[in-house]
Amino acid sequence: xxxxxxxxxxxxxxxxxxxxxxxxxxxxxxxxxxxxxxxxxxxxxxxxxxxxxxxxxxxxxxxxxxxxxxxxxxxxxxxxxxxxxxxxxxxxxxxxxxxxxxxxxxxxxx
Amino acid sequence: xxxxxxxxxxxxxxxxxxxxxxxxxxxxxxxxxxxxxxxxxxxxxxxxxxxxxxxxxxxxxxxxxxxxxxxxxxxxxxxxxxxxxxxxxxxxxxxxxxxxxxxxxxxxxxxxx
Numbered sequence: 053x054x055x056x057x058x059x060x061x062x063x064x065x066x067x068x069x070x071x072x073x074x075x076x077x078x079x080x081x082x083x084x085x086x087x088x089x090x091x092x093x094x095x096x097x098x099x100x101x102x103x104x105x106x107x108x109x110x111x112x113x114x115x116x117x118x119x120x121x122x123x124x125x126x127x128x129x130x131x132x133x134x135x136x137x138x139x140x141x142x143x144x145x146x147x148x149x150x151x152x153x154x155x156x157x158x159x160x161x162x
Numbered sequence: 163x164x165x166x167x168x169x170x171x172x173x174x175x176x177x178x179x180x181x182x183x184x185x186x187x188x189x190x191x192x193x194x195x196x197x198x199x200x201x202x203x204x205x206x207x208x209x210x211x212x213x214x215x216x217x218x219x220x221x222x223x224x225x226x227x228x229x230x231x232x233x234x235x236x237x238x239x240x241x242x243x244x245x246x247x248x249x250x251x252x253x254x255x256x257x258x259x260x261x262x263x264x265x266x267x268x269x270x271x272x273x274x275x
Contacts, residue, residue, distance in 0.1 A: 056204075083262050085263070094166075094253065094266035094267060094268050096266070097264065097265070100263060102262075141262075147193060147212075147257075148210070148217075148261050149195055149207040149210045149218060150205075150261065150262070151207075152205050152206070155202075
């Protein structure tokens with residue numbers, strides 16, 4: 053079977069740092085992607101890890117450990133606009149469709 | 163900035179009726195995906211096209227769903243007949259080839275009554 057596990061909800065305050073974890077069990081692994089989706093909106097691409105380690109893009113960073121089948125998305129200096137759902141997604145191989153997790157709803161309060 | 167276009171944005175239909183959704187991907191993107199997203203869940207792949215060819219339709223309920231991308235550009239997803247369980251958001255995405263980075267359209271929210 054194939055599964056991605058991530059927490060269903062996370063809450064934090066403005067300015068804080070939050071980490072959203074993702075563990076996966078899939079047949080074949082090419083890389084781990086992260087997407088953000090605001091209520092009523094479309095998913096938008098945030099980051100991608102194919103190799104172990106940390107990728108940084110502004111306030112967002114993503115980490116991957118292939119040996120542990122684990123990754124996380126780190127959001128720093130949280131802002132109200134970061135309130136959204138965050139999905140981890142796995143690709144089997146280059147160019148194939150993604151398998152998405154169920155998503156983590158992040159609520160940022162002032 | 164180029165975007166994926168979808169229409170209609172909202173569709174209400176009665177069960178047993180036929181519905182169709184249209185998607186126009188970002189120009190030059192050879193790969194097109196149709197996903198279904200149920201509220202509170204992640205998107206699930208229905209069908210993937212590479213140009214005009216179907217690459218993966220293993221999760222498409224072929225007894226009622228069909229999809230085409232005749233000229234390798236825009237695409238249509240059809241449901242006939244619609245069932246109550248088909249109520250969901252239908253998302254179209256395109257990619258220039260890097261499957262990990264997909265660009266999603268605004269989706270069509272389908273309600274079957």
